[in-house]
Amino acid sequence: MSHTPFFAKNTGYQAWLGYNRLAGKTLEQYADYRRIVVAEQDEIIVSAVAELVRGLEGMLGQTPEISQIWDGGSGIVIGTIGGNTLLQEFIDEETRAGIGAEGFAIQSDLSAGRIAIGAVSSAGVLYGVFHLLRLIGIGSPISDLHIVENPVNQLRMINQWDNIDGSIERGYAGNSIFYADGKINSDLQRIRDYARLLASTGVNALSINNVNVHRLETMLITEAYLPEVAGLAGIFRNYGIKLFLSINYAAPLEIGGLLTADPLDTEVRRWWRERAADIYRYIPDFGGFLVKADSENRPGPFTYGRDHADGANMLAEALDPHGGVVIWRCFVYNCKQDWRDRKTDRARAAYDHFVPLDGRFHDNVILQVKNGPIDFQVREPVSPLLGAMPATNQMIEFQITQEYTGQQRHVCYLVPQWKEVLEFDTYLQGEGTSVGRIVDGSAHGSRYSGFAAVSNIGDGTNWTGHLLAQANLYGYGRLAWNPRLTAEEIAEEWIRLTFGNEKRVVQTICGILLDSLSIYESYTAPLGIGFMVNPNHHYGPNVDGYEYSMWGTYHFADCHGIGVDRSKATGTGYTAQYAEPNFRLYESLDSCPDELLLFFHHVPYTHVLHSGKTVIQHIYDTHFEGAERAARLEIDWGSLTGLIPDSLHKQVALRLAEQAEHAKEWRDQINTYFLRKSGIPDERGRRIY
């Protein structure tokens, strides 16, 4: 093992763009590619060239030569098809025809030692460059490439939940990289590096402030902040990423001097049109607004007796002349529920609110729907709202930040969860109407569609607190680009780019990542019931933490049994929001999948699962096993000592040690709670307190 500088002082800051020096045969195969030929100079191509230089320098150990003209021989030729005739020459016509707006082709000329990266747009060129660098980074041969890649999803967006005071709602990796003390940060280097990280995975849209828009953030759409917001937009523009802002629905009232925010009021509409015009003067390619309205005490059209279509359309009309869109979140439910009321079901809320409005939204409105009906739990069914509005643009919202999945103190690789959601067949247009096809727009021929996700980064050195949580940010972008990639393929890419290509390293970390979600699920809330976390911060076990609260997240455990009856026959009727055969699957106790049983049904502890175990024994067994498996992660990681940089090894080892301890706490609290409540002892007589 060679001790390069990478090994000496790697802190995780470079993440998967560390461009670690290759060695041996891996290095030798890239010896020819030390020249870059580029004829264009727009801002994104400049970024692409800079990245290519940086990557080749890092990985190959030699600065590539850059030239504007081609004089034969080896090298990498990059550019747009329209802007550089060389690409028309080096990429065959059929291939060129397959390149979409953001896509790219990579073709090698085996004999000449030449690679061409061609695209329709500069952004495509950038994505092609990152793709090539990725291939080199993972040690893949590049001398005979015939690649065409187009992103499957149109919008590939990240939502920052950053506040202007520097805090991050549900942030677990330090403070905001964008703001501090009520101002936009003046040190922009970190933001530039974030743009590079995002672009390298294919992300093309970014909202830069929390959906809960507070007092000062409401001003982001005004002259008070727009000059600096435009500066940020410029940074991301260089990497093909459009900037969005979260807006405060009550802004006309709070900062506009108006007496209402009624979406049908003429003055209110004019006010928003003027704001949109202001913004586009500063940011001509501004993406649009992200809106959390009538949700968790945020203002919205309900205040004025209007509905969400009225509210969204007003904003859509303001943005439409400029090409902007409104992204309207569907996370709308009664957050002041009485826990005594068993009829109201938070899981029903988004569907009940929005489905009746299908067809009423303008075509530059996109509804952003969380992947599950509740709130980013480790296990939920897929939201039945996804696909249920064929005449409305929809995008899916995931949560990269690990609010309910260990807060980046536990390892929890989320790509398998996201893939399961995308592969879920809604049957809404017959068999094969997967969620993936709804959010890529193909199922309903939507004008706009795509992915959004809440970021997991902060100003901590390694961006994500837990180094292994970088895999979630990486994986999200890769999956949004190409949902057909497997969770394992994505994990392996990330590991190789981050830690190098040593086989044992790749296998071990891949094993840790791929097991991690199942491990986390096994020692936390059982069988799809969710929550059981400490209120507010949501870290750590608390079985009754939300049981008597107003948030609509209950388990109804008593001395006989547990679960929420959401059946149509005897419960809240939530199951009826699914099309057949999903409705019947969930409605029947016999067919309901074990892992979602308590989400859909209230059963006695003695109910026998498909696994053959009783519910109570399943709880005990999974919790004992989960804690043991968490402890093994620490051992597995320990086996990598010396194979990866100590600095990286140590930070993960510390987190895994905490996780192992905390998994025991989860195990004991959950098991004790249910032993005390049910009175049924563990069949295997293990220690429960």
Add this chain to the structure above:
Amino acid sequence: MSHTPFFAKNTGYQAWLGYNRLAGKTLEQYADYRRIVVAEQDEIIVSAVAELVRGLEGMLGQTPEISQIWDGGSGIVIGTIGGNTLLQEFIDEETRAGIGAEGFAIQSDLSAGRIAIGAVSSAGVLYGVFHLLRLIGIGSPISDLHIVENPVNQLRMINQWDNIDGSIERGYAGNSIFYADGKINSDLQRIRDYARLLASTGVNALSINNVNVHRLETMLITEAYLPEVAGLAGIFRNYGIKLFLSINYAAPLEIGGLLTADPLDTEVRRWWRERAADIYRYIPDFGGFLVKADSENRPGPFTYGRDHADGANMLAEALDPHGGVVIWRCFVYNCKQDWRDRKTDRARAAYDHFVPLDGRFHDNVILQVKNGPIDFQVREPVSPLLGAMPATNQMIEFQITQEYTGQQRHVCYLVPQWKEVLEFDTYLQGEGTSVGRIVDGSAHGSRYSGFAAVSNIGDGTNWTGHLLAQANLYGYGRLAWNPRLTAEEIAEEWIRLTFGNEKRVVQTICGILLDSLSIYESYTAPLGIGFMVNPNHHYGPNVDGYEYSMWGTYHFADCHGIGVDRSKATGTGYTAQYAEPNFRLYESLDSCPDELLLFFHHVPYTHVLHSGKTVIQHIYDTHFEGAERAARLEIDWGSLTGLIPDSLHKQVALRLAEQAEHAKEWRDQINTYFLRKSGIPDERGRRIY
């Protein structure tokens, strides 16, 4: 009903010193007393005269004449026996002989219409003046007074838990009146009025900063703050109140530049001596230090392998040359307990820590012991540490601020609780060794003893948030002065002084106050088990809120039963900390009082109480009844509309409405929790969720 200014704009700020105008026959009986004769001019006597003028003006509607010499006729003569020969003349020798250091005598000359208030000290004069004003305020005849009063308790102290940023730990009535933003307030009027309020009840000592001493507060004992602290000391000195400071045990390390805070280290000892000398240069009558050490993560002598006697004695030696004392809190326990560990018992901790040290503390050290072994719950047994150290000074600590008793959003008149504690017979020196006799010093002939209590005031207009919570501050001072006063007598005084002498007003409010503790107890944690509150802020029900935490406060409820076995025979052995017959009383399930049953024993829900009810039915019944009784308080208060100022009526009505609602929440959460857990239905079939 006359609409005096008092009725028009009373906000509660004047509290029981509003000196509301009297009327009719009540007023007429005081017609003679419109002259004040005073020959002395020291600062406390000046305060006394000013108060007498203010009080007579307010209540009688005429400014009294002040003269230095007596020329016969009616009036009020005040002064010290030694400083004014008139008092030797007007107060008979036998009476004079009964006046102690802080006591006073009041004698009327029925024929002359003259009243003499005489004392040994100026403070005694002040107390006498307040006493006379109280008699007038409650409409009591004063023409034939023969009173001698001496305070029963030596130290009658208030602890402010105020932080220098303006916050108050466990404060429920706004921010600090002492501090804001890291500075001592420059507007001193409010502080002066606080001194008047305290002095009027007999309080003679005050610590002005939180026992959890943070970074800036550590500096209060240095030149950085001492000039201003001395200013505050001056304000309180004028009202006979000595100033104390809470200190940070680690101050020598944190601000002294030393490498240790070891109490046996010579440099550390010198450092504290120097600090004491500094303080006394600024405040010659400085009271001393209040210390929370080795408690809830605060530093202390344990760090250096020393014990509490070593720690306290070091400080005592520093203060001794100046006459100061060290008040050392005994709230020492393991606050990082593992909830799985049923052997460790927080209730045992104070006794186990301190009793072995009896006799080792210097005689200017006082141990401050919380009234119960846990932490100011609505129902706890008396701390067995009280009286268990015959060779050590002890004082008792109460909590006026309603941390666990409704946080001044519920009415909870605490004087009955305090009296119950004081009347508890410890039998430590045989029958009759009441806690009252321990803390008044008579049981063991202690050099120092008395009362301390955590204040309930803030900068809210009416001082205490809930106007009725003023009765607790008033009652504490009166009880510390004279523990033989009944809770009803104190309540009635406070009501008359605050709301006037209308019979229906007095009866109704007195009913509310005297019922309030029992009502609050009935709908909160049952049968002495305590806690069941939301973590951290401690407001509102949460049965399992502390069940899986590290704080040592558990109920161990399972599907069979509930309670903590603290017996010697089968439990933690806590009962053995009590002398006979208390040990046997608590040890035996048969004799243990119902209201403390779950504190001492773990029993099945079907256990039959002395009341004849099962534990589970008791829980249901008390919670249904408690919520009903809380609702009746609102109705009772409503009946006073028009009889007391609207401004006062309204503020209390709002709080009682909140309490009635919140009592239902308590009822339903507790009942639902236990129905779900036990599976035993309510005998009376009432609605439980």
